[in-house]
Amino acid sequence: MGNRAPLLGVSACLLGLPVRYDGSARPSAPVLDLFRHVFRLVPICPERAIGLGVPRGPIQLVETGEGLRLLDVDEPRRDHTAALRAAARRFLVEHPGLCGLVVKARSPSCALSDAAVAGAAGRTAPGLFVQVVRAVRSDLPLVDERGLESQDVLLQFMLRVLERHGGREVPTSGQQGVEGPGSDQGSLHRALLDAVACSEAGIGAAGRERLKTWLETRA
Numbered sequence: 383m384g385n386r387a388p389l390l391g392v393s394a395c396l397l398g399l400p401v402r403y404d405g406s407a408r409p410s411a412p413v414l415d416l417f418r419h420v421f422r423l424v425p426i427c428p429e430r431a432i433g434l435g436v437p438r439g440p441i442q443l444v445e446t447g448e449g450l451r452l453l454d455v456d457e458p459r460r461d462h463t464a465a466l467r468a469a470a471r472r473f474l475v476e477h478p479g480l481c482g483l484v485v486k487a488r489s490p491s492c493a494l495s496d497a498a499v500a501g502a503a504g505r506t507a508p509g510l511f512v513q514v515v516r517a518v519r520s521d522l523p524l525v526d527e528r529g530l531e532s533q534d535v536l537l538q539f540m541l542r543v544l545e546r547h548g549g550r551e552v553p554t555s556g557q558q559g560v561e562g563p564g565s566d567q568g569s570l571h572r573a574l575l576d577a578v579a580c581s582e583a584g585i586g587a588a589g590r591e592r593l594k595t596w597l598e599t600r601a
């Protein structure tokens with residue numbers, strides 16, 4: 383593996399890609415204005431990964447005698463559970479260096495915890511993709527776009543991703559997602575601070591100070 387910035391998986395619709403069931407996207411300002419300059423981003427749309435088209439009929443989590451299943455709303459006999467689990471495992475195998483994941487809230491595939499469960503009034507659960515991620519990589523930092531609305535959550539998530547990146551190799555000049563010259567740890571830290579300082583979806587002066595302190599203690 384060459385020199386690389388931390389690798390972050392992102393629900394594709396949060397990157398502005400029109401992959402939702404109705405052809406829309408849900409671009410996330412922290413992802414596009416901040417993370418894009420700090421991390422290498424890899425999009426994942428679990429529903430597209432199992433061959434569902436755009437547009438497509440909605441799917442939902444349903445409590446059944448066999449546990450939670452991911453079924454078509456209009457054609458409940460179409461069960462996507464096994465295919466989506468396999469796609470999730472494939473994604474993790476293909477990206478062993480993943481340092482974190484930003485996912486879409488309320489999605490039956492991507493949600494952290496708040497996907498509605500049909501047939502169980504008021505009950506929510508993680509989306510199926512996230513269920514697999516947690517089972518396979520229980521220590522992977524995860525956040526959804528609603529969590530990123532809090533500067534504190536945003537900063538903590540960034541620090542956990544950077545912590546996980548830890549001793550991994552650092553970026554070289556011109557690599558996707560990272561600006562700044564050189565390949566030493568100091569250059570990575572400068573690039574991070576520059577990116578955070580320039581970001582419109584930034585973490586504020588206090589957050590920048592905490593990030594700076596964190597980086598300095600690891601320089």
Ligand code: SF4
Pocket residue numbers: 393394395396401402403426427428429430486489491492
């Ligand atoms: S929430 Fe997940 S499955 Fe749904 S469109 Fe976005 S990336 Fe695809």
